[in-house]
Amino acid sequence: MSYSGDPSMWADLFPDFLIPGIIDLVLASWKRLPTPAADDHEVPITVSLVSMMRRQKKRSEHPFRIDAESDELDQKTGGRLGRIDMRMSRGWREEVYFAFECKRLNVLRKGARQSLAGEYADEGMARFVSGKYAGGLDAGGMLGYVMDGDLKSAMAAVKEAIEERRTELCMDSGGTLATSSVRPRNTRVKETSHRQARTPFLIHHVFLPVG
Numbered sequence: 001m002s003y004s005g006d007p008s009m010w011a012d013l014f015p016d017f018l019i020p021g022i023i024d025l026v027l028a029s030w031k032r033l034p035t036p037a038a039d040d041h042e043v044p045i046t047v048s049l050v051s052m053m054r055r056q057k058k059r060s061e062h063p064f065r066i067d068a069e070s071d072e073l074d075q076k077t078g079g080r081l082g083r084i085d086m087r088m089s090r091g092w093r094e095e096v097y098f099a100f101e102c103k104r105l106n107v108l109r110k111g112a113r114q115s116l117a118g119e120y121a122d123e124g125m126a127r128f129v130s131g132k133y134a135g136g137l138d139a140g141g142m143l144g145y146v147m148d149g150d151l152k153s154a155m156a157a158v159k160e161a162i163e164e165r166r167t168e169l170c171m172d173s174g175g176t177l178a179t180s181s182v183r184p185r186n187t188r189v190k191e192t193s194h195r196q197a198r199t200p201f202l203i204h205h206v207f208l209p210v211g
Contacts, residue, residue, distance in 0.1 A: 009091040013138055014098045020182045021061055022088055022098060023189060023206055026143065029053045030208050038147060038210070042102045043069065045145055046085050064090040064098075084133055086143070099134055100141040101127060105154040105207075107147050117157035120144060121165050128203055129170050129194050141204040149211040151188065158205070162192060170195045177205065 008015070029052040036045045050068040057066070070087045086100040101124040107114050120142065127133045128140040146154040159177040166175050171194055180189040182204070190205040 010093060011091055011096060012136075014088070014096055015090065016139065018062075018064060018088075018090065019098060019139060019141075019204065022064075022141075023183055023204060025053050025057055025062055026100075026206055026208075027186075027188070029056045032056065036145070036147075036210050038108060042085065042104055042145065045104075046102045046143075049143075050086055064088045095135075096137065097134070098137075098139060098141065100143045100206075101125070101133070102143040102145065105144045105146045105158065106150055113148060115154065115157040117154070117161035120158055121161045121169065125162070125169060125192070125203060128201060129168075129196075131196070134201075137201075138199045139202045139204065141206065144205065144207045146207055146209045149209040151207055151209050155190070155207055158207075180204065 026049070029049060033048060033052050036048070047068045050066055053066050065088065067087045067089070068085065070084050084097075084099045085102040088098045089096070103116065103120045103124045105116050105120060107116055124142050134140045144154060144158065155177070162169065162171070162175075162177055166173065169175075169192070171192065175193060177190045177192060180186065180191050181202075182191075183189040188207045190207075192203045192205065194201045194203065
């Protein structure tokens, strides 16, 4: 079969039907990953997770490439916009992908726990909402590495931070961290909806406990 003639390989959007499998692959790979150190940062954790995902993915279930720390280029100017933490690509168009931004939560600093939920929203989610990453697409994802393993407190802090920033995050008045539409039974997976000029944007949130 000639994939160059397959219209789906030139699609404008990343296929929605692949997103549940991506989330499942993240969760399954995280279970097999050696426990990160308490003072590890996002990049080494993400690189290790991508390596495990590559080993765990199956040809029939995961027809996409996985890259860590890949450059995002401005399609108009060719300038570098930043580095995407994790990118899944399927077709021939480099600007069409599903990406995860990765942030630590509940980090211990000088003996005190800092939630970093504000940074999760301001430096993670906002990159999708602004169009800096996934510009013109309709979905992206956030991975929250919960460094002390306390998922309940981390998710509550993120929920509060999101609700305090509804305007900045282009959310409706009642917008919040909601039950996932693709994995509604998994309490570690949530989603938020955001307004954009071209199309609504959905962020899938996956919270991963360390320890």
